[in-house]
Amino acid sequence: MGSKDQQNGKVGSDEKPEKFRRSSCPPTMASENLITVRRQPFTQTSFDELHLNTDQTPVNRLGKIKENIYCSKKRSWKILTSYIPFIKTIRYYKLREYLMVDFLAGLTVGILHIPQALGFGQLTSVKIENGLYTSLWPILIYMIFGTSPHVSMGTSAVICILTATVVDRQGEMFQSLRPDLINKTIAGNYSSIDDLPEYLDYKESIAMSVTLFCGLMMIAMGFLKLGFITAYLSESFFAAFTSGAAVHIFTSQVTPMLGINVPRHSGVFKIVKNYKGIFEHITEVNFTALICAVITMVVILIVKDCINERFKHKIVIPIPIELIVVIVGTLAAYFGEFNKNFGVDIVGSIPNSIPAPVLPPVDEAPDFLVDCFILAILIFANTIAMAKICAKKHNYEVDDSQEMIAYGMCNFLSCFLKCFPSSVAPPRSMVSSAMNTKTVLNGLVTSVLILMIILFISPLFAALPKAILAAIIAVALKGLFVQISIGYKYWKVSKYDFVIWLSTFLAVVFLDIDVGLGVGVGVSLISVVFQTQFASGYRVGRSKDGVFVEHKKYNDSQETLGVKVFRYNSSLYFANAEIFRSQVYGKTVNPRKLLKLLKKKEKKVAKTQKDGVYNNEFRRDSVITRELNNYITTTPGGDPVKSPAYDSVQNRLNNAEIGMSTFSGMDNPGFSIPEEMSSNSYTRKQNGFNNNTQSRMGRRHSSLDSTFLDDEEDPDDGGEVVTDAKLRSLRKTHHVIIDCSAINYLDVSGANVLSHMFVEYGHVNITMFLAGCSATMRDAMKHAGVYDKIPLENVFVELSDALAVAKTHKIIPLPSSGLGDFSDDEAAEDCYVTNL
Secondary structure, eight states: OOOHHHHTTOOOTTSOOOOOOOOSSOOOOGGGSOOOOOOOOOBHHHHHHHHOOOOOOOOOHHHHHHHHOOOOHHHHHHHHHHHOHHHHHHHTOOHHHHHHHHHHHHHHHHHHHHHHHHHHHHHTTSOHHHHHHHTTHHHHHHHHHOOOTTOOEEOOHHHHHHHHHHHHHHHHHHHHHOTHHHHHHHHTTOSSGGGOHHHHHHHHHHHHHHHHHHHHHHHHHHHTTOGGGGGGSOHHHHHHHHHHHHHHHHHHHHHHHHTOOOOOOOSTTHHHHHHHHHHHTGGGOOHHHHHHHHHHHHHHHHHIIIIITTTTTTOSSOOOHHHHHHHHHHHHHHHHTHHHHHOOOBOOOOOOSOOOOOOOOOTTGGGTHHHHHHHHHHHHHHHHHHHHHHHHHHTOOOOHHHHHHHHHHHHHHHGGGTOOOOEEOHHHHHHHHHTTOOSTTHHHHHHHHHHHIIIIIGGGGGGOBHHHHHHHHHHHTHHHHHGGGGHHHHHHHOHHHHHHHHHHHHIIIIIOHHHHHHHHHHHHHHHHHHHHHTOOEEEEEEOTTSOEEETTTSTTOBOOTTEEEEEEOSOBOTTTHHHHHHHHHHHSOOHHHHHHHHHHHHHHHHHHHHTHHHHHHHHHHHHHHHHHGGGEEEOTTSOEEEOTTHHHHHHHHHHSOTTOOOOOSOSOGGGOOOHHHHSOHHHHHHTTOOHHHHHHHHHHHHHHHTTOSSOEEEGGGTSEEEOHHHHHHHHTOOEEEEEOTTOOOBOHHHHHHHHHHHHHHHHTTOEEEEESOOHHHHHHHHHTTGGGTSOGGGEESSHHHHHHHHTTOOOOOOOSSOOOOOOHHHHHTTOGGGGO
């Protein structure tokens, strides 16, 4: 046993602390915890010949369609219950087990509906009772067509403010066509035109039309299985859009909370115009309304955060503080006569009847069809996201297409009953989920409660101050305002996500909600292109443990001598094909640049060899003269006198090879012939060599190697210095391997780039391998004619196979004759311009 310090992993002062290796896998026996693979390297062709399943029969799609066209009782029942799930719910309903849970859940959710229905009716810029209707009919309709027992259809803040945007915009156009409305407002002693019944009826009709077309669009997309369309909208987009919409929602409620009347603005920069109007009328604040709003907000926040949230595991049903505030506020305003004594705006009379169905007007539909499509997408995206959260928690599945049909039916059918667009409200759905609701029949209890409110209790809310409803809506936005802080997370995780979030948020807040949504969608789609177009690749090395890693990012990463491996982490298609080629050339070897340097050196050699005879003779004469002058003296009379050693020195210098350079072996691997290649007649033949060529190459190499002894600037490359060391470095690479394991898509442009890269590398005797190509990528290369230029023997199963073959090869010498330029076809690269 060691000492206590040794047991604790401590070391003495003279010992260096040992760096222990942390393993990512659980500890096992040493022999069981090793990865050992020993096999021969496989090309993709040889691997397929051994292992590919050739017994697969091609899919006959027409035959498959014919097989699915049949009718039976079981199939009819399945189709019927898939489109009307309510039948299955009734058929398999467990009365004793489900009834009480569904009743309590429906009652609780219904209580939450009441204040939100009143408040969101005001938010939508229509009549208050429209909010009650929207909390009644969509719930009943979803109960028939929906599949999630926890989704609570009805009013939703974001959808209401979007609808209000359309309603107010059309309302302004209506005012411009009907200038007499102002006179009617004054004559009727209304506080503003928004209280004029005729104007409210028009805005109600617009909201109904919007609901109609939203429903039709969602039904069509549901039958066409277009639910995937929401996948193009990122989480950062939704976070920014909802937070930006929250700013507009809060702004719309500032005026009722302050008790002032300010005309609503629409269009670009409407938020600036609205706040400008608020500050212009700030001296007209009704302090009674302001006090009601502040007390409401404080009470709701205290109860929600300090009681409901803190003790949510101990209380069965959360305290319905909004409903309590509405009741108390109504009683206080009624007995205190707030409207008469303090001029506080109140809800006013609410009809206690169910309106007869009416047809929404469609003559103005072309003005807001785009808004309807946006609303349809947002309704589906928000509601299906909430449904999937609840489905995951309670372990059941939801059908996206059927859910879209259900949401469409909720809006399509309810539009005839004076409802505005309905969607999910997350707080209500989360309460339903927390109460473990069993089936969609809980919506029946909620609907009955709302119906009773409309028929018997709604007239009692006439004295309710609008400031209290505005305060309820403002408090409900707390989560959306807190969500703004998530922008920092997007900055840390992904700059693309942050750009989407920031651009969407700013556009929604300062331009308008619909404009911001378009900006956000556009930036989201552009970011997808940018992420693939400017995806980065990197050189791959191998760690000491044999793991392929990003070279130079890890201290122990090493590359195989003469082999460069490049990995690209994106699809390869028309938008990034040239960027891919530039990255490969920049991180491995650029064959165009290498060919250019070699041709320059060849020209320099030719010039040197042309002037070689004259230079050698001149150097020889000058050296001999300089050497012999050392053996000549001058007499006092000025006559030259040769020393006794003069003749012997002259004979020695005349017989010497003065000024001639002799080279052996050549240090430049780019111009040397390996020993095995000199004995391999096939290799020499394939590369244009024979014995005479080899002797000529030896003489040519001597001259080449003595050419660039001094640094020489290349004016064509921006003054880049061309040296022998740089040329040797480039010529040390004999193989470039493209790791295609992360490339999941290849188009014609990407396939052509691979072919042309192979040809360009071939000009400087560098071989290009492909490794890890997926089946779809290989199929694309086959049909694009890539294998006409890249041999199948150059395509390997995995990177390790390609590396195992490449490292056994050596540098292939360049041909002895002049280096050829790219041909016209090679330079054109099958470009369409040549066909114009």
